[in-house]
Amino acid sequence: MKDLDPLPITPDFDVWPVTHAITAARTVDGDVEVTWDDGAVCRYHRLLLAENDPAPDILHPLSRETLLSPIDFPADLAATAAQACGNGALEVTWSDGRAPSRFHPGWLRAHGWFGTPPAAPEPVLWTAEDLPEPPAFDGPEALADPAVFLAWLKALRDYGVARLYGLPQEDGLLEAVVQRIGVIRETNFDRVFTLAIKDDPDSNAYTPHALPLHMDLGTRECPPGLQFLYTRANTTTGGEGLYADAYRVAEDLRASEPATFAALTEIPWEFNNRSKTSAYRATGPVVELDTAGRIRAVRYTTWLRAPMVAPLDVQDRAYRAVRRFADLLHSPRYMMQVTYRAGDLFAFDNRRALHGRNGYDAKGGERFIEGVYSDRDELHSAIRILERKALAAR
Amino acid sequence: MKDLDPLPITPDFDVWPVTHAITAARTVDGDVEVTWDDGAVCRYHRLLLAENDPAPDILHPLSRETLLSPIDFPADLAATAAQACGNGALEVTWSDGRAPSRFHPGWLRAHGWFGTPPAAPEPVLWTAEDLPEPPAFDGPEALADPAVFLAWLKALRDYGVARLYGLPQEDGLLEAVVQRIGVIRETNFDRVFTLAIKDDPDSNAYTPHALPLHMDLGTRECPPGLQFLYTRANTTTGGEGLYADAYRVAEDLRASEPATFAALTEIPWEFNNRSKTSAYRATGPVVELDTAGRIRAVRYTTWLRAPMVAPLDVQDRAYRAVRRFADLLHSPRYMMQVTYRAGDLFAFDNRRALHGRNGYDAKGGERFIEGVYSDRDELHSAIRILERKALAAR
Numbered sequence: 001m002k003d004l005d006p007l008p009i010t011p012d013f014d015v016w017p018v019t020h021a022i023t024a025a026r027t028v029d030g031d032v033e034v035t036w037d038d039g040a041v042c043r044y045h046r047l048l049l050a051e052n053d054p055a056p057d058i059l060h061p062l063s064r065e066t067l068l069s070p071i072d073f074p075a076d077l078a079a080t081a082a083q084a085c086g087n088g089a090l091e092v093t094w095s096d097g098r099a100p101s102r103f104h105p106g107w108l109r110a111h112g113w114f115g116t117p118p119a120a121p122e123p124v125l126w127t128a129e130d131l132p133e134p135p136a137f138d139g140p141e142a143l144a145d146p147a148v149f150l151a152w153l154k155a156l157r158d159y160g161v162a163r164l165y166g167l168p169q170e171d172g173l174l175e176a177v178v179q180r181i182g183v184i185r186e187t188n189f190d191r192v193f194t195l196a197i198k199d200d201p202d203s204n205a206y207t208p209h210a211l212p213l214h215m216d217l218g219t220r221e222c223p224p225g226l227q228f229l230y231t232r233a234n235t236t237t238g239g240e241g242l243y244a245d246a247y248r249v250a251e252d253l254r255a256s257e258p259a260t261f262a263a264l265t266e267i268p269w270e271f272n273n274r275s276k277t278s279a280y281r282a283t284g285p286v287v288e289l290d291t292a293g294r295i296r297a298v299r300y301t302t303w304l305r306a307p308m309v310a311p312l313d314v315q316d317r318a319y320r321a322v323r324r325f326a327d328l329l330h331s332p333r334y335m336m337q338v339t340y341r342a343g344d345l346f347a348f349d350n351r352r353a354l355h356g357r358n359g360y361d362a363k364g365g366e367r368f369i370e371g372v373y374s375d376r377d378e379l380h381s382a383i384r385i386l387e388r389k390a391l392a393a394r
Numbered sequence: 395m396k397d398l399d400p401l402p403i404t405p406d407f408d409v410w411p412v413t414h415a416i417t418a419a420r421t422v423d424g425d426v427e428v429t430w431d432d433g434a435v436c437r438y439h440r441l442l443l444a445e446n447d448p449a450p451d452i453l454h455p456l457s458r459e460t461l462l463s464p465i466d467f468p469a470d471l472a473a474t475a476a477q478a479c480g481n482g483a484l485e486v487t488w489s490d491g492r493a494p495s496r497f498h499p500g501w502l503r504a505h506g507w508f509g510t511p512p513a514a515p516e517p518v519l520w521t522a523e524d525l526p527e528p529p530a531f532d533g534p535e536a537l538a539d540p541a542v543f544l545a546w547l548k549a550l551r552d553y554g555v556a557r558l559y560g561l562p563q564e565d566g567l568l569e570a571v572v573q574r575i576g577v578i579r580e581t582n583f584d585r586v587f588t589l590a591i592k593d594d595p596d597s598n599a600y601t602p603h604a605l606p607l608h609m610d611l612g613t614r615e616c617p618p619g620l621q622f623l624y625t626r627a628n629t630t631t632g633g634e635g636l637y638a639d640a641y642r643v644a645e646d647l648r649a650s651e652p653a654t655f656a657a658l659t660e661i662p663w664e665f666n667n668r669s670k671t672s673a674y675r676a677t678g679p680v681v682e683l684d685t686a687g688r689i690r691a692v693r694y695t696t697w698l699r700a701p702m703v704a705p706l707d708v709q710d711r712a713y714r715a716v717r718r719f720a721d722l723l724h725s726p727r728y729m730m731q732v733t734y735r736a737g738d739l740f741a742f743d744n745r746r747a748l749h750g751r752n753g754y755d756a757k758g759g760e761r762f763i764e765g766v767y768s769d770r771d772e773l774h775s776a777i778r779i780l781e782r783k784a785l786a787a788r
Binding site for chain 1: 405406407408425437438439441442445446454456457458459460461462463464465469505506507511512576577578579580581582594596597598601603606613614615616619660662666668669670671672673674675676679685696697698701702703704705706709710713716717720721724769770771774775778779782
């Protein structure tokens with residue numbers, strides 16, 4: 001055993017606690033097998049190790065990004081020896097005579113295969129019966145305390161909708177809060193949009209009409225994953241906010257009405273916007289599945305759904321499924337109703353928690369709601385960074 | 395026949411020339427069958443007609459968006475009569491006694507089903523042998539003449555890369571050009587990024603190192619579809635731009651090495667960025683197919699590819715496929731090499747035309763390249779609007 005200190009850097013800036021020690025290491029057909037102190041055994045591919053070697057000629061020490069591509073390694077590269085070092089690192093020797101590579105044991109353990117994929121946070125599906133209103137957090141507290149801010153973000157991630165309340169009235173506050181999470185996504189409705197009545201509305205959102213449950217910007221290849229609505233004033237009559245968990249409705253349909261679920265997941269609709277200055281179009285099923293069959297997004301807005309150019313029987317299946325989906329979405333079991341109060345900031349997953357509003361009396365008071373879009377990427381990144389900081393501080 | 399003039403509005407702002415006349419219309423089981431003057435017959439679903447009725451209580455006359463959801467129509471709604479009017483419109487009468495609906499014949503023809511889906515522009519795949527350099531357009535001409543600007547955009551859409559040359563050196567020009575297309579996509583690298591050497595680089599892009607072919611921001615659920623690089627100055631030695639059509643490489647692999655193609659399309663990789671302040675992650679196969687099996691995007695950056703946590707045999711298949719893909723991408727058959735000159739503006743599809751650069755001598759001169767991201771949606775929308783204007787002007 002070599003006595004090396006300190007441990008090598010990892011090919012990232014994450015924190016990898018050393019929870020297990022390497023008890024044995026050997027090469028098997030040019031790859032590396034590691035046995036851990038809990039008896040677990042896992043094999044690491046030679047190229048996984050080679051390209052994640054933290055040596056400065058392979059991994060840029062400042063960016064921590066690999067400088068080499070798989071084609072920069074010899075085609076017949078093989079690990080020829082492997083051993084645990086005195087500081088707990090793994091050392092690997094190579095067939096082409098390059099310098100031995102050393103790996104951080106915490107990082108190595110976290111990237112081993114132990115028979116199942118690493119666990120990822122799963123959405124917590126809800127009906128309006130078990131979640132009558134969105135998880136709510138004191139706004140000023142969330143802005144002052146990173147732990148409360150993180151709790152808000154995790155509620156948004158898990159439930160698809162979460163609210164701050166009691167925020168002060170400040171121009172620019174909405175942007176500032178969202179930028180604490182990440183990057184704002186601009187659209188043709190500008191960086192910050194104001195939900196108010198326009199003389200020449202380029203969306204029904206800018207009328208006082210009721211809006212059934214929908215997402216925004218389903219006309220994009222990848223619609224914004226996050227939407228934030230900050231109520232500055234609301235003294236009108238009506239205009240209550242409506243929310244439903246479209247994942248929950250879709251999962252319930254998967255279980256109870258497989259033909260409806262199949263039509264929602266298989267038949268593509270085009271969505272297009274109606275505007276004099278833009279013509280966005282995107283095509284996809286109402287419920288989008290990943291390769292493992294999990295729901296990863298919905299695409300649903302009645303007034304942006306384009307006429308379907310398809311055989312009549314396909315149209316009929318599609319319309320029946322959409323009608324059934326909409327029926328359930330708007331039923332008391334699934335749809336929550338909320339009142340927007342000055343100082344509220346609603347955050348929701350635009351591709352999961354469909355939103356809408358009751359119509360309102362445009363002459364009955366003031367209604368001033370600001371909105372901003374962002375993407376799920378920003379939310380997940382912010383949660384990881386806050387969790388990394390908390391882990392590093394332990 | 396009723397004599398009505400003018401024709402009803404359409405449920406959008408597009409131009410729908412009347413190319414065919416309705417010779418007969420009738421209802422069939424509550425839907426509508428239309429016979430056209432060329433003998434074509436097509437059937438329209440009752441709900442397609444009902445929700446696209448341009449009457450102002452159904453379609454907001456200013457936003458041209460439908461105010462009603464399928465659930466707002468009676469479940470047993472049926473068309474009870476259909477006829478052509480004197481002005482060429484179709485008139486439909488309804489079972490629930492609501493006012494008859496009238497439809498523009500150009501719009502109706504365009505949304506009929508004639509046995510095949512409507513044609514959509516297909517990418518023109520290329521190798522560096524048949525396309526040794528990107529389609530190029532005179533920059534000042536393109537900015538002055540909408541027809542040249544449109545030609546540039548269509549080349550970008552079709553080839554995945556297209557260049558303007560001879561642009562003046564102006565601060566803000568890049569943003570202004572991209573905003574003529576659509577909305578800029580901000581990222582953690584800011585709204586406009588400058589490719590220069592940073593002391594504490596948060597990406598290998600900010601070093602003078604060579605960069606193998608890659609996309610930017612493959613760490614996002616939906617990476618930016620467009621990238622624009624505007625050369626302000628380039629007198630360094632080296633640093634040539636590299637481009638390859640990853641769709642073409644993938645299609646060639648589909649034809650010649652199905653096992654490699656399967657590994658590229660089926661095995662998900664995680665991509666993660668390495669940063670002190672952000673932790674973006676996205677997972678997907680290197681080559682992403684749509685439900686019809688067409689390639690719709692690639693996800694490929696060596697230095698953002700995360701260690702794969704998977705059984706060794708899956709890793710081995712994945713590494714072999716990536717290595718083969720990278721080998722082909724960087725071969726003379728597929729990779730074009732270009733010199734960035736002051737006044738060049740390269741536009742490319744970040745999810746199709748992979749880009750890279752040779753290393754450069756940081757002390758050998760000045761290198762100042764500005765970049766901006768946007769999305770494919772913006773490109774397609776801009777093309778449609780320019781085409782709509784050209785059609786309306788005829």
